[in-house]
Amino acid sequence: MKQQLRFTSEIGPRCFCILLVTYLSLFNSSVYACASCGSGGDDPLILFPWETWKAHLGFARVSDFELIDQKGETGYEFGPESRNTTIVSFGRAITNRSFVTLTAPYIVNQRRERQMSGWGDPMVAVRYTMLQQSLENESIPQVQFIASYRTGDAVSVYETADPARLDVRGSGVPEARVGIDLWSAMKSIKYGAAQTVTTPVGSKDSEIGDVKPGVAFRTTLTTGYGWGDQGKVLCGVNREYSFKKSLNGQPLEDSEMLAHTAFLSADAMVQRNTNVRFTFAKSLGLLDHRNVSKSQTLTMAVQRSL
Amino acid sequence: MNLLLIRFSLVLIAVFAPIFVPKANASCKSISLEDFKSIVVQNNYSRIVGIASWCASCKPHLMVQAKDGERRLFVVAFDEPEAVSSVLEKFKIKDDCVSGDSIVNFLGISYLPWAKDLAEIKTK
Numbered sequence: 001m002k003q004q005l006r007f008t009s010e011i012g013p014r015c016f017c018i019l020l021v022t023y024l025s026l027f028n029s030s031v032y033a034c035a036s037c038g039s040g041g042d043d044p045l046i047l048f049p050w051e052t053w054k055a056h057l058g059f060a061r062v063s064d065f066e067l068i069d070q071k072g073e074t075g076y077e078f079g080p081e082s083r084n085t086t087i088v089s090f091g092r093a094i095t096n097r098s099f100v101t102l103t104a105p106y107i108v109n110q111r112r113e114r115q116m117s118g119w120g121d122p123m124v125a126v127r128y129t130m131l132q133q134s135l136e137n138e139s140i141p142q143v144q145f146i147a148s149y150r151t152g153d154a155v156s157v158y159e160t161a162d163p164a165r166l167d168v169r170g171s172g173v174p175e176a177r178v179g180i181d182l183w184s185a186m187k188s189i190k191y192g193a194a195q196t197v198t199t200p201v202g203s204k205d206s207e208i209g210d211v212k213p214g215v216a217f218r219t220t221l222t223t224g225y226g227w228g229d230q231g232k233v234l235c236g237v238n239r240e241y242s243f244k245k246s247l248n249g250q251p252l253e254d255s256e257m258l259a260h261t262a263f264l265s266a267d268a269m270v271q272r273n274t275n276v277r278f279t280f281a282k283s284l285g286l287l288d289h290r291n292v293s294k295s296q297t298l299t300m301a302v303q304r305s306l
Numbered sequence: 307m308n309l310l311l312i313r314f315s316l317v318l319i320a321v322f323a324p325i326f327v328p329k330a331n332a333s334c335k336s337i338s339l340e341d342f343k344s345i346v347v348q349n350n351y352s353r354i355v356g357i358a359s360w361c362a363s364c365k366p367h368l369m370v371q372a373k374d375g376e377r378r379l380f381v382v383a384f385d386e387p388e389a390v391s392s393v394l395e396k397f398k399i400k401d402d403c404v405s406g407d408s409i410v411n412f413l414g415i416s417y418l419p420w421a422k423d424l425a426e427i428k429t430k
Contacts, residue, residue: 042385049358049360049385052385061394063396096386132359132360132389133362134359134360134389134399135361135362136389136392136393136396138362142360186357186362228362229363272417273417290321
């Protein structure tokens with residue numbers, strides 16, 4: 001804790017807070033690429049219609065972190081050099097048109113030869129299919145309503161006791177998310193779009209004051225090609241914009257967050273009830289970024305209907 | 307302003323309501339397992355096809371009409387009978403169609419598309 005306070009006094013509370021929220025963005029912009037039958041707007045696991053149970057196990061390696069400041073320039077570098085995350089998720093149908101998923105990440109942060117690990121914040125998500133795809137009219141996409149809640153209990157930058165923040169595994173503030181996910185997959189050429197809004201539930205009482213992240217908007221556009229049930233290749237972009245954070249109730253200048261990420265994923269059916277998916281996601285260098293950590297992510301995931 | 311809003315809402319409802327409300331069609335009848343067994347014997351079906359309206363991979367089964375001498379019976383699996391009825395209508399399928407969870411369990415349909423000759427089912 002002493003190390004954290006010394007760090008604070010060196011660079012000033014305002015700058016420190018911006019760096020903190022930048023670092024927090026690492027935990028807000030997970031790219032799950034494309035889930036089984038949705039455009040990946042929110043959660044890694046999506047159940048097919050009438051599927052009752054489904055499990056997901058994913059391994060993600062995030063590396064090449066590059067902190068971008070409020071002007072879009074490379075900022076102060078700290079934190080892990082790589083992060084390995086094991087994502088465990090279970091989905092259960094509630095009705096024929098809705099399901100709930102519970103997702104928990106186990107995070108290993110690494111910097112050179114040092115590493116620290118532990119559970120991140122679990123997330124519970126609900127999806128309701130407002131409009132189901134049908135062979136009757138293949139042009140009409142599936143429309144799903146998304147709602148999720150992520151806890152803020154995992155160690156955050158506000159409680160960290162490690163100078164390199166290797167023990168940080170969460171944002172520190174619970175968050176709720178709602179959105180709409182469109183997905184058209186009846187033909188060989190697939191496309192999807194998702195829009196979600198994330199709002200913090202409460203704020204974080206920290207050493208530097210009462211910190212509250214801004215409301216965030218996330219847009220996902222996806223397209224790709226599928227070979228029947230055997231597999232598909234998808235690519236897309238994510239844009240995430242977060243409004244200003246507040247410190248002690250006052251908006252924090254230059255604290256808006258903007259991130260653009262591109263992803264490419266390929267999945268294949270290895271058994272009738274099992275899919276394997278590989279995803280590569282990378283921050284788009286050509287587009288603007290502000291107060292965000294650019295990185296690249298390689299994910300391998302297995303999904304099995306139970 | 308409020309009147310304008312109400313009119314706008316009514317137009318939206320009129321445009322989108324047909325999309326959200328499934329068309330009424332009773333061609334896929336909901337029947338019991340006992341009835342299913344008896345109609346299979348009586349009508350001498352030769353092939354059973356499990357189908358759902360959301361199943362894109364089921365499309366090849368709808369693109370072909372029954373072969374000469376073949377009698378197909380469509381079974382609604384993991385879907386609403388009304389939705390499948392509309393699909394069969396769209397593809398101008400004249401074969402019979404039935405619905406029932408007990409039938410799906412009896413046939414062991416756990417994936418789609420699912421299609422088997424009756425002889426294969428009897429052997430099993």
